[in-house]
Amino acid sequence: MKAEERLVIRPAHIQQLIDSLIRRGYRVKGPVVRNEAVVYDDLSSLEDLPIGWTDEQGGGRYRLRRRDDEALFGYSLGPRTWKVFLHPPERRLWKAERNGRGFRIIEEEERPPLFAFIGVRPCELHAISILDRVLAGGEFVDPSYRARREGLFVVVANCGEAGGTCFCSSMDTGPAAASGFDIALTEVVTAEDHYLLAEAGTGKGAEVLGETGGVRPGEAEITAARKTVEEAAARMGRSMTGSDLKDLLYRSYEHPRWDDVARRCLTCGNCTMVCPTCFCTTVEDRTEITGGTAERWQRADSCFSAEFSYIHGGSIRSSPKARYRHWIMHKLAAWVDQFGRSGCVGCGRCITWCPVGIDITEEVGAIRKNGVRGSDREGEG
Amino acid sequence: MGRKPKLAVYKFASCDGCQLSLLNCEEELMAVAGEMEIAYFLEASRAVVKGPYQLSLVEGSITTPRDAERVHQVRRASRFLVSIGACATSGGIQSLRNFKDVREFVSVVYATAEYIEALEKSTPISYHVRVDLELQGCPVGKDQLLEVISAFLHNRRPNVPAYSVCMECKKAGNVCVMVASGTPCLGPVTRAGCGAVCPAYQRGCYGCFGPSGSPNTISLSERWQQIGKGEEEIVRAFRSFNAYAEPFRRESEAYERLLTEKALRDSTSSS
Ligand code: SF4
Ligand code: SF4
Ligand code: SF4
Ligand code: SF4
Numbered sequence: 001m002k003a004e005e006r007l008v009i010r011p012a013h014i015q016q017l018i019d020s021l022i023r024r025g026y027r028v029k030g031p032v033v034r035n036e037a038v039v040y041d042d043l044s045s046l047e048d049l050p051i052g053w054t055d056e057q058g059g060g061r062y063r064l065r066r067r068d069d070e071a072l073f074g075y076s077l078g079p080r081t082w083k084v085f086l087h088p089p090e091r092r093l094w095k096a097e098r099n100g101r102g103f104r105i106i107e108e109e110e111r112p113p114l115f116a117f118i119g120v121r122p123c124e125l126h127a128i129s130i131l132d133r134v135l136a137g138g139e140f141v142d143p144s145y146r147a148r149r150e151g152l153f154v155v156v157a158n159c160g161e162a163g164g165t166c167f168c169s170s171m172d173t174g175p176a177a178a179s180g181f182d183i184a185l186t187e188v189v190t191a192e193d194h195y196l197l198a199e200a201g202t203g204k205g206a207e208v209l210g211e212t213g214g215v216r217p218g219e220a221e222i223t224a225a226r227k228t229v230e231e232a233a234a235r236m237g238r239s240m241t242g243s244d245l246k247d248l249l250y251r252s253y254e255h256p257r258w259d260d261v262a263r264r265c266l267t268c269g270n271c272t273m274v275c276p277t278c279f280c281t282t283v284e285d286r287t288e289i290t291g292g293t294a295e296r297w298q299r300a301d302s303c304f305s306a307e308f309s310y311i312h313g314g315s316i317r318s319s320p321k322a323r324y325r326h327w328i329m330h331k332l333a334a335w336v337d338q339f340g341r342s343g344c345v346g347c348g349r350c351i352t353w354c355p356v357g358i359d360i361t362e363e364v365g366a367i368r369k370n371g372v373r374g375s376d377r378e379g380e381g
Numbered sequence: 382m383g384r385k386p387k388l389a390v391y392k393f394a395s396c397d398g399c400q401l402s403l404l405n406c407e408e409e410l411m412a413v414a415g416e417m418e419i420a421y422f423l424e425a426s427r428a429v430v431k432g433p434y435q436l437s438l439v440e441g442s443i444t445t446p447r448d449a450e451r452v453h454q455v456r457r458a459s460r461f462l463v464s465i466g467a468c469a470t471s472g473g474i475q476s477l478r479n480f481k482d483v484r485e486f487v488s489v490v491y492a493t494a495e496y497i498e499a500l501e502k503s504t505p506i507s508y509h510v511r512v513d514l515e516l517q518g519c520p521v522g523k524d525q526l527l528e529v530i531s532a533f534l535h536n537r538r539p540n541v542p543a544y545s546v547c548m549e550c551k552k553a554g555n556v557c558v559m560v561a562s563g564t565p566c567l568g569p570v571t572r573a574g575c576g577a578v579c580p581a582y583q584r585g586c587y588g589c590f591g592p593s594g595s596p597n598t599i600s601l602s603e604r605w606q607q608i609g610k611g612e613e614e615i616v617r618a619f620r621s622f623n624a625y626a627e628p629f630r631r632e633s634e635a636y637e638r639l640l641t642e643k644a645l646r647d648s649t650s651s652s
Contacts, residue, residue, distance in 0.1 A: 034556065035555070035556040035561070035583060036556055036561040036562050036583075037556040037561050039554070039556065060559070060560055060604070061560060061563075062557075062560050062561045063561070063562075064561075078556075079551075079556055079557065079560075079561075080554060084554065089551075089552040090552060263597075263599075263600065264597075264600050265597065265600070266545070266547075266569040266570065266596075266597045266600055266601060267544075267545070267595045267597065268545045268547040268548070268568070268569035269544060269545065269547055269548045269551070270547050270551060270557065270569075273547070273548065273551035273552070274551065284540045285537065285540075286528070286531075286540070287531050287532070287534075287535045287537070288412070288531065289409055289412040289413055289415075289416055289527065289530065289531050289534065290412050290415060290416060291416075291534065291535055294535075299552070300548075300551075300552055302544070302548065304544075305542065305543070305544040305548065305594075306543055306544070306594045306595060307542055307543065307544065320595055320597065352560065353557055353560055355547070355557065355559045355560060355566070355568075355569050355601070355604060356569075356600055356601070356603075356604045357604075
């Protein structure tokens with residue numbers, strides 16, 4: 001079959017897309033409804049998709065809702081990010097076996113599946129490229145991440161609607177993806193019509209697209225798709241702007257707002273766990289009772305835990321204030337120095353999935369508003 | 382190799398559930414028996430080997446004058462003392478009486494109250510003697526218990542994080558019940574260790590593992606009110622297995638005071 005650059009496909013063609021990926025040996029992951037939310041998991045048929053579902057989101061609040069159409073990608077982001085597949089929260093690094101008086105190390109042989117992700121949102125694509133930089137871009141490469149990432153096939157779903165806590169347009173990460181995908185879909189649902197504009201970003205993408213059975217689009221279909229995305233951008237309720245953000249934050253270490261947010265923050269770590277770019281892990285050694293074998297595990301960690309900053313005798317960041325401040329400082333300021341861009345893609349997950357609804361844009365806004373006064377204040381640890 | 386280290390398992394006021402967690406280890410318990418001399422464990426065997434014991438696991442809270450003395454003997458006989466379970470680490474469900482007058486209960490329940498020697502409060506082991514490690518949970522988790530024993534045997538720090546159930550909940554891939562359905566959950570202030578079992582079944586956490594390392598109960602209660610829970614429910618939530626654990630106790634007492642004040646106001650305004 002012929003490779004195609006751009007086609008209009010019907011919802012039913014998504015089945016061909018899935019089949020064609022499975023035929024090529026991919027483990028297909030995509031959105032499914034589970035326990036009152038849209039999460040990413042195994043996908044084998046069109047019916048697995050959250051057809052006709054959407055969600056209402058706000059600070060600390062998420063509700064699934066029925067749509068009055070049959071949109072496939074009519075929901076916004078759920079709590080699970082793609083990082084759980086690329087950078088799993090728990091992973092054995094190696095094992096050791098006692099061997100007389102010494103021991104023998106058994107390397108972990110990982111054979112991760114070849115992943116295809118369907119329904120990656122533009123901001124999430126940016127998040128993956130941030131993880132690429134952090135985990136595979138520098139001097140020290142995480143081999144497990146690289147192995148999982150290498151053959152990844154990405155099908156983007158551009159956003160036709162902004163989620164309740166999204167602010168990607170101000171972070172310049174959405175609501176449409178410009179590059180980095182194999183196929184990008186833009187869904188258009190009107191009273192008369194329901195189609196997806198599918199555009200290939202790579203040769204591989206074009207080949208798969210050619211197997212879906214779509215047809216070449218007309219001008220009107222392309223225009224309607226572009227307009228959907230523009231409207232989403234216009235409807236975004238939050239923003240977090242400013243090229244000066246890094247310096248503003250660095251100047252605001254002693255801002256009174258940190259005390260204010262520390263009174264509300266539960267130090268539960270939910271924000272870092274749902275953030276698509278937070279990558280921190282810890283290592284843990286396990287031993288068998290008999291001491292015959294030992295294992296070293298890598299586990300997701302968070303700067304909101306006391307153990308995270310524990311070095312010889314105590315935690316550096318023992319107060320909730322210091323922990324919340326660290327999360328923002330790293331994400332929005334130090335990240336720029338470390339990795340060349342902000343660690344936030346504006347997905348809004350940390351706002352929705354914070355049990356008490358702490359809003360990163362609001363906290364930054366409060367610091368900006370009273371920036372000068374804050375920077376003049378005397379410090380109190 | 383020298384002699385095997387001796388293990389003792391003690392019981393104070395408790396339901397035996399934590400000791401059962403150890404007995405339930407079956408296979409691993411055989412491994413423990415291979416590495417340690419199980420010297421004192423009345424729940425498993427009446428044979429007693431004399432101390433001192435290198436590792437003592439202590440279940441139960443202190444509720445009688447006799448136990449308040451006995452716990453010092455236990456301390457003296459133990460090199461490393463680990464209190465296990467909600468009773469031993471916070472006073473347990475029986476600490477509910479700490480909020481009432483225990484003499485009243487005694488006179489209601491027993492025909493001859495003068496035979497009952499009960500302390501006014503049910504208190505954790507650490508109120509009486511130095512404790513080397515507290516392992517929370519009602520009952521303690523089997524894996525955590527084995528982890529502590531294994532860490533002891535191999536001379537390393539046990540991995541028993543003080544962070545909240547939320548961390549485990551997210552690692553398990555659960556959908557947050559507070560956020561997605563407005564179900565009150567104690568997970569954000571409760572110590573990890575159970576693997577977030579309740580949220581995995583779409584239920585809120587009951588806090589059976591007791592307070593986490595930095596529990597912001599005030600903020601969580603405010604949130605519960607925002608999602609429609611009343612003061613009574615907040616008092617009840619914090620007043621269960623770990624009612625007398627300091628952060629939980631303060632929170633339930635604060636809301637109880639509020640309720641009392643309200644009741645007072647109501648009665649004066651209606652009279
Ligand atoms: S900081 Fe919050 S909004 Fe930004 S990428 Fe992370 S979860 Fe999304
Ligand atoms: S914000 Fe915290 S958890 Fe996230 S990457 Fe930075 S230090 Fe790690
Ligand atoms: S900001 Fe919210 S989600 Fe993050 S640690 Fe604090 S309470 Fe938890
Ligand atoms: S369900 Fe409970 S334990 Fe799980 S993340 Fe939500 S608040 Fe935390």
